[in-house]
Amino acid sequence: MITLKDKILSRVMKPTRYTGGEMNAVTKDPSSVDIRFGFCFPDVYEVAMSHLGLKIIYHTLNTREDTYCERVFAPWEDMEQEMRNHGMRLFALESGDEVTRFDILGFTLQYELSYSNIVNMLDLAEIPVLAAERGEEYPIIYGGGPCAYNAEPIADIFDFFMLGEGEEQVHETMEILKAWKKDGKKSKKELLERLAENVEGIYVPSFYDVDYNEDGTVKSITRNNPHTPEKIRKRIMRDFDSTPAPDTIIVPFGEVIHDRVMLEVMRGCLRGCRFCQAGYIYRPLRERKPETLLGLADSLLSCSGYDEISLSSLSTSDFSGLPKLTEGLLKITEEKKIGLSLPSLRIDNFSLELMERVQKVRKTGITFACEAGTQRLRDVINKNVTEDDVLASTNLLFRGGWTNVKLYFMIGLPTETDEDLLGIPEIGKKILDVYFAIPKEERAKQINITMSASSFVPKPFTAFQWFGMNSREELRRKQRFIKENIPSKRLRFTYHDDSTSYLEGVFSRGDRRLCKAIITAVKRGCKFDAWGEFFDFDKWMGAIYDCGLDPDFYAARERSYDEILPWDHIDVGVTKKFLIAENERAKRGETTPNCRLKCSGCGAACFNAGVCVEKRDKEGAVE
């Protein structure tokens, strides 16, 4: 039988983006469940399927007999056109059913530049975009993930947000949703009240009124419903080792970006880099035991048939169980001819030896995140990497046969001067010197040193949340300035497009008034903004100005400490007081030690978990 979908899929690129049916995808009889759930990732299949959070929530929800969780992704432009031409609505991959009448759709908010795709996906599903315009006949729409901590620019679209880690929240939410459905879905407001009251970490934006001052800053954020807390505290899994991790993983047919088993060894980070949102919002650092991880590795590898496994964390070197874990993993990988990749690792003798032993490592591509060109500026941002570290590491690498070194920098950091910028080519030059100082027969023949600079975007819940982002002109001047000062043709310098960073800067600290601009931009054709071939900066600026808003107000304006920030009613554990202290220390160029060296009293200890309470034996290993 020839179906419409067959015909359409024969015409589009990469049709397996839309077919489902992969190994370990879950199928259920929709009539046998109480809740139909759509896990929505507002980007294309290959990006969505690389996301660890999807795997966690998908398998967590599907362990419930009463819930059928399916995947819903943004169709690529060719598919979207076909769908619109044929009146095909947004569908879920597992059943192929339209999501328009699902019970609940959960969007993961990974980056600001995916906001337009959310609006576009709802439009493709023929679901009203604004929460206030959706009745009980439509799915409940919620969001989670890092951008949920300041989701004000898309607050009017969502019924609620889940703040923090979802493993328990989703279960509690499903129970309440199921009961509400059984009671006859009386009113959406009543459901949201039950959720806000009973599930810690649920933020219902419509239960808070935001008023503005004449100058456009926030005057007040007022709770308008007694069922919701004054401040919403994020949720964490206190005991990470016993937090259920999926022991099965969907294996895509086509290649995706992270096409391998990912082992989440820990959550949170103890480094405290002052620009890094992840470093603050995922506090405190919590680890899994090596034994737990080895068990997971074994079941994930044997159920998937993957020949590569990677460790996932913000800073793998800080994992206290690393020697034990890698010892165990190497046994598995050597026996089964499996590649092991170790991102976020500090380069020292231990890790180099480790990399030598790992199968299938091509001796290319080692990346250093220096972030800034001078020690002064690295102290400002509390990036605990010294030039000596980098030079000693590259010396080891070149002697060990590695040829490609990448160095990551940010430009537009607070207190940055041209001298700091000159430090970027300077480091490159010193690395070259290191290379040439090694006798010819002991070093790799050809080397590539790439230095890349991205533009710093200040994020909420960081020490730099008050900082006015550099203008695009200033960022471009800095890019040129560095380029002109690159001393050798052997050093390659690249930089990221400043216009996408600027838009990210508008949204990351935006408020509710931006929602109109997002909807307008989508109406004018904006989508897939993270993709260079789609991003249309002028269209975005037009939409923002036409809604009576000034993008510089959000991106470039320096805030004062007493200004009410649009996310002040959200509590991530780390206190505003601590962030102010960190910002002041940054201005003085003072560093803050990591959590294991000394507690700096950030506030995350309120969760009573992980590094805040860990006990260590005499050698310093976590018990």
Added chain:
Amino acid sequence: MSKFILKYGRDDRVKFISHLDFVRCFHRAVRRSKLRFEFSQGFNPHPVMTIAQPLPVAVTSEGDYMKVGLITGLSDEQVVDELNRAMPPGFTFYKARRLAAKEIDLTKINMAEYVAEIECTQRCDIDELMRNKELIVPKKTKSGVKDSDILPHIYEIEDLGYTDGIQTVRMVLSCGSGYNLRPETVVAAMERYCGGFKAEFTAVCRKRMLIDNNEIM
């Protein structure tokens, strides 16, 4: 270690998988199973595996073949069971046979049987089509699109019926590295030589592959 020949197929659920993706999918399935690949010797060892003829995207199959080196003590039937358990739903392995050295050369495959379902404006008279002295159609070759007479490469063609605007045609065509004729190219000839016949969409199933008209296994 031994060489096996495997006969397998795929249905609508997995027909959009490209050849390379299928190869990777099969590799992973073997890793999930009790079977172990025989790896090639050399600097970059890879599984020893030959696929008779890549299956185009959107085509289903009931008779494709591959040869693969596997290290296993399992019987032929157990190998089939293992693979059916390990492959995603939509693939079927029908048969496996442990081969003696050099037995069965898949490069000798020169014919394949297809059933095409053609959504069309009207029924094409196949007998009349075959009364033409030649069937010249543009055909993709390595050096670009060239006109080619496909008539000598149609060994059998049979009209299986016409219902609800869909004509079903069985055909046995040249297949393999010598001359590969796709059913879609035959449909293009039908459009060119049968007045009024216009195909909107063609769904193809590869039924069998043959060496000089003989079944492979």
